[in-house]
Amino acid sequence: MTKNVHGQALDYLGVAIVSGRYPPGTAMPPEPLLGEELGVSRTVVREAVKSLVAKGLVSTGPKVGTRVLPPQQWNWFDPDVIVWQSQAGLTREFLRDLQELRRVVEPAAVRIAAQRATLEDIAGVEDAYAGMKRAVEHGGDYVSHDLHFHQRLIRACHNRMLVQMSNALSALLRTSFEISTTRKDGPRNSLPLHREVLDAVIAREPERAERAVLVLIDGAREDIDAVLASRRPLPRLDSPARRLRAA
Structure with a gap:
Protein backbone atom coordinates (compact mmCIF):
# COMPACT_ATOMS: atom_id res chain seq x y z
CA MET A 1 0.00 0.00 0.00
CA TRP A 74 18.42 2.71 17.83
CA ASN A 75 15.55 0.27 18.27
CA TRP A 76 16.79 -2.63 16.13
CA PHE A 77 13.60 -4.56 16.87
CA ASP A 78 11.56 -1.92 15.02
CA PRO A 79 10.65 -3.19 11.52
CA ASP A 80 11.01 0.32 10.04
CA VAL A 81 14.60 0.57 11.26
CA ILE A 82 15.41 -2.79 9.67
CA VAL A 83 13.84 -1.76 6.36
CA TRP A 84 15.77 1.52 6.37
CA GLN A 85 18.98 -0.41 6.98
CA SER A 86 18.23 -2.69 4.03
CA GLN A 87 17.67 0.39 1.84
CA ALA A 88 20.87 2.01 3.06
CA GLY A 89 22.76 -1.27 2.63
CA LEU A 90 22.98 -4.36 4.84
CA THR A 91 26.34 -4.37 6.58
CA ARG A 92 28.43 -7.34 7.72
CA GLU A 93 28.08 -6.10 11.29
CA PHE A 94 24.28 -6.01 11.04
CA LEU A 95 24.13 -9.51 9.56
CA ARG A 96 26.54 -10.81 12.20
CA ASP A 97 24.38 -9.37 14.97
CA LEU A 98 21.31 -10.95 13.40
CA GLN A 99 22.83 -14.42 13.30
CA GLU A 100 24.11 -14.16 16.86
CA LEU A 101 20.68 -13.07 18.08
CA ARG A 102 18.97 -15.96 16.28
CA ARG A 103 21.45 -18.42 17.76
CA VAL A 104 20.64 -17.21 21.28
CA VAL A 105 16.85 -16.92 21.05
CA GLU A 106 15.48 -19.44 18.57
CA PRO A 107 17.04 -22.71 19.81
CA ALA A 108 15.82 -22.02 23.35
CA ALA A 109 12.31 -21.21 22.12
CA VAL A 110 12.15 -24.32 19.92
CA ARG A 111 13.40 -26.51 22.78
CA ILE A 112 10.53 -25.23 24.94
CA ALA A 113 8.07 -25.59 22.03
CA ALA A 114 8.92 -29.31 21.85
CA GLN A 115 7.57 -29.56 25.40
CA ARG A 116 4.58 -27.22 25.23
CA ALA A 117 3.28 -27.11 21.64
CA THR A 118 -0.44 -27.82 21.31
CA LEU A 119 -2.05 -29.69 18.44
CA GLU A 120 -3.19 -26.32 17.09
CA ASP A 121 0.39 -25.01 17.23
CA ILE A 122 1.71 -28.03 15.36
CA ALA A 123 -1.03 -27.73 12.74
CA GLY A 124 0.03 -24.12 12.12
CA VAL A 125 3.68 -25.09 11.68
CA GLU A 126 2.65 -27.98 9.42
CA ASP A 127 0.64 -25.54 7.29
CA ALA A 128 3.64 -23.22 6.96
CA TYR A 129 5.88 -26.16 6.02
CA ALA A 130 3.37 -27.27 3.38
CA GLY A 131 3.48 -23.77 1.89
CA MET A 132 7.29 -23.91 1.74
CA LYS A 133 7.12 -27.31 0.03
CA ARG A 134 4.60 -26.06 -2.55
CA ALA A 135 6.80 -23.06 -3.33
CA VAL A 136 9.83 -25.30 -3.87
CA GLU A 137 7.94 -27.75 -6.08
CA HIS A 138 5.62 -25.43 -7.99
CA GLY A 139 7.04 -21.95 -7.50
CA GLY A 140 5.73 -19.14 -5.33
CA ASP A 141 6.41 -17.18 -2.17
CA TYR A 142 8.79 -19.35 -0.15
CA VAL A 143 10.05 -16.58 2.14
CA SER A 144 6.67 -15.72 3.70
CA HIS A 145 5.94 -19.39 4.48
CA ASP A 146 9.46 -19.80 5.90
CA LEU A 147 8.87 -16.78 8.13
CA HIS A 148 5.52 -18.18 9.30
CA PHE A 149 7.20 -21.52 10.06
CA HIS A 150 9.68 -19.93 12.45
CA GLN A 151 7.16 -17.49 13.95
CA ARG A 152 4.71 -20.27 14.75
CA LEU A 153 7.45 -22.43 16.23
CA ILE A 154 8.48 -19.65 18.60
CA ARG A 155 4.87 -18.91 19.53
CA ALA A 156 4.43 -22.62 20.31
CA CYS A 157 6.76 -22.20 23.31
CA HIS A 158 3.95 -20.24 25.03
CA ASN A 159 6.39 -17.90 26.73
CA ARG A 160 4.90 -14.42 26.46
CA MET A 161 8.26 -12.64 26.37
CA LEU A 162 9.70 -14.91 23.70
CA VAL A 163 6.49 -14.58 21.69
CA GLN A 164 6.74 -10.79 21.80
CA MET A 165 10.36 -11.07 20.71
CA SER A 166 9.18 -13.24 17.81
CA ASN A 167 6.97 -10.39 16.61
CA ALA A 168 9.91 -8.00 16.79
CA LEU A 169 12.27 -10.47 15.11
CA SER A 170 10.11 -10.87 12.01
CA ALA A 171 11.88 -8.26 9.89
CA LEU A 172 15.24 -9.54 11.06
CA LEU A 173 14.36 -13.12 10.15
CA ARG A 174 13.07 -12.09 6.75
CA THR A 175 16.46 -10.53 6.04
CA SER A 176 18.12 -13.91 6.55
CA PHE A 177 15.51 -15.83 4.54
CA GLU A 178 15.63 -13.41 1.60
CA ILE A 179 19.40 -13.90 1.38
CA SER A 180 19.17 -17.69 1.67
CA THR A 181 16.75 -17.93 -1.25
CA THR A 182 19.23 -16.20 -3.55
CA ARG A 183 21.48 -19.27 -3.35
CA LYS A 184 20.96 -21.97 -5.97
CA ASP A 185 18.82 -24.78 -4.50
CA GLY A 186 18.97 -23.07 -1.09
CA PRO A 187 15.25 -23.52 -0.28
CA ARG A 188 15.15 -27.07 -1.67
CA ASN A 189 18.17 -28.10 0.42
CA SER A 190 16.79 -26.51 3.59
CA LEU A 191 13.37 -28.18 3.30
CA PRO A 192 14.40 -31.50 4.95
CA LEU A 193 16.16 -29.54 7.69
CA HIS A 194 12.90 -27.73 8.47
CA ARG A 195 11.11 -31.08 8.44
CA GLU A 196 13.56 -32.45 11.01
CA VAL A 197 12.82 -29.54 13.34
CA LEU A 198 9.08 -30.06 12.98
CA ASP A 199 9.32 -33.84 13.46
CA ALA A 200 11.37 -33.34 16.64
CA VAL A 201 8.73 -30.97 18.04
CA ILE A 202 5.95 -33.42 17.16
CA ALA A 203 7.91 -36.24 18.85
CA ARG A 204 8.35 -34.10 22.00
CA GLU A 205 12.15 -34.36 21.82
CA PRO A 206 13.52 -30.99 23.03
CA GLU A 207 17.23 -31.71 22.61
CA ARG A 208 16.71 -33.06 19.09
CA ALA A 209 14.60 -30.02 18.17
CA GLU A 210 17.26 -27.66 19.52
CA ARG A 211 20.03 -29.41 17.57
CA ALA A 212 17.96 -29.39 14.39
CA VAL A 213 17.20 -25.67 14.49
CA LEU A 214 20.87 -24.92 15.19
CA VAL A 215 21.72 -26.75 11.96
CA LEU A 216 19.23 -24.48 10.15
CA ILE A 217 20.64 -21.32 11.71
CA ASP A 218 24.25 -22.25 10.97
CA GLY A 219 23.28 -23.10 7.40
CA ALA A 220 21.69 -19.67 7.04
CA ARG A 221 24.94 -18.10 8.27
CA GLU A 222 26.87 -20.00 5.60
CA ASP A 223 24.39 -18.81 2.96
CA ILE A 224 24.82 -15.21 4.07
CA ASP A 225 28.61 -15.50 4.06
CA ALA A 226 28.54 -16.98 0.55
CA VAL A 227 26.28 -14.22 -0.81
CA LEU A 228 28.47 -11.55 0.78
CA ALA A 229 31.59 -13.15 -0.72
CA SER A 230 29.98 -13.25 -4.16
CA ARG A 231 29.29 -9.48 -3.99
CA ARG A 232 25.80 -10.07 -5.38
CA PRO A 233 23.23 -7.38 -4.50
CA LEU A 234 21.55 -7.99 -1.16
CA PRO A 235 17.73 -7.97 -0.89
CA ARG A 236 15.68 -4.93 0.05
CA LEU A 237 12.94 -5.50 2.56
CA ASP A 238 10.68 -2.77 1.20
CA SER A 239 10.06 -4.96 -1.86
CA PRO A 240 7.72 -7.97 -2.08
CA ALA A 241 9.19 -11.30 -0.99
CA ARG A 242 11.18 -13.05 -3.70
CA ARG A 243 9.16 -15.75 -5.45
CA LEU A 244 10.62 -19.08 -6.50
CA ARG A 245 10.18 -20.39 -10.02
CA ALA A 246 8.47 -23.70 -10.64
CA ALA A 247 10.90 -26.63 -10.73
Missing part, protein backbone atom coordinates in the same frame (compact mmCIF):
# COMPACT_ATOMS: atom_id res chain seq x y z
CA THR A 2 1.16 3.54 -0.72
CA LYS A 3 2.17 5.33 2.46
CA ASN A 4 0.63 8.65 3.47
CA VAL A 5 2.60 11.88 3.62
CA HIS A 6 3.70 11.24 7.20
CA GLY A 7 4.93 7.74 6.32
CA GLN A 8 6.84 9.01 3.29
CA ALA A 9 8.50 11.78 5.31
CA LEU A 10 9.40 9.33 8.07
CA ASP A 11 10.94 6.89 5.58
CA TYR A 12 12.93 9.67 3.91
CA LEU A 13 14.39 10.90 7.19
CA GLY A 14 14.92 7.39 8.54
CA VAL A 15 16.95 6.32 5.51
CA ALA A 16 18.90 9.61 5.64
CA ILE A 17 19.92 8.86 9.22
CA VAL A 18 20.69 5.16 8.81
CA SER A 19 22.69 5.78 5.64
CA GLY A 20 24.85 8.35 7.43
CA ARG A 21 23.63 11.44 5.63
CA TYR A 22 22.98 12.83 9.11
CA PRO A 23 25.80 11.25 11.15
CA PRO A 24 25.43 10.37 14.85
CA GLY A 25 26.00 13.33 17.14
CA THR A 26 25.10 15.92 14.50
CA ALA A 27 22.05 18.15 14.42
CA MET A 28 19.44 17.66 11.74
CA PRO A 29 18.27 20.72 9.77
CA PRO A 30 15.50 22.73 11.44
CA GLU A 31 11.88 21.88 10.67
CA PRO A 32 11.31 24.68 8.12
CA LEU A 33 14.28 23.54 6.01
CA LEU A 34 13.27 19.88 6.23
CA GLY A 35 9.74 20.86 5.23
CA GLU A 36 11.04 22.65 2.15
CA GLU A 37 13.31 19.73 1.25
CA LEU A 38 10.49 17.19 1.54
CA GLY A 39 7.77 19.47 0.21
CA VAL A 40 5.62 19.00 3.30
CA SER A 41 4.32 21.13 6.16
CA ARG A 42 6.16 21.71 9.43
CA THR A 43 3.44 19.66 11.14
CA VAL A 44 4.30 16.63 9.03
CA VAL A 45 8.01 17.06 9.78
CA ARG A 46 7.28 17.45 13.49
CA GLU A 47 5.26 14.22 13.58
CA ALA A 48 7.97 12.38 11.65
CA VAL A 49 10.59 13.57 14.13
CA LYS A 50 8.41 12.36 17.02
CA SER A 51 8.35 8.92 15.40
CA LEU A 52 12.14 8.98 15.02
CA VAL A 53 12.45 9.83 18.73
CA ALA A 54 10.22 6.86 19.60
CA LYS A 55 12.44 4.58 17.50
CA GLY A 56 15.57 5.79 19.28
CA LEU A 57 17.17 7.43 16.24
CA VAL A 58 17.13 11.02 17.47
CA SER A 59 16.67 13.13 20.57
CA THR A 60 15.21 16.60 20.80
CA GLY A 61 15.58 19.39 23.30
CA PRO A 62 15.45 23.14 23.71
CA LYS A 63 18.46 24.99 22.25
CA VAL A 64 19.99 21.75 20.91
CA GLY A 65 17.42 20.93 18.24
CA THR A 66 17.13 17.42 16.87
CA ARG A 67 20.32 15.36 17.23
CA VAL A 68 21.06 11.97 15.75
CA LEU A 69 21.80 9.29 18.34
CA PRO A 70 24.46 6.56 17.91
CA PRO A 71 23.31 3.26 16.32
CA GLN A 72 23.67 1.48 19.66
CA GLN A 73 20.60 3.40 20.85
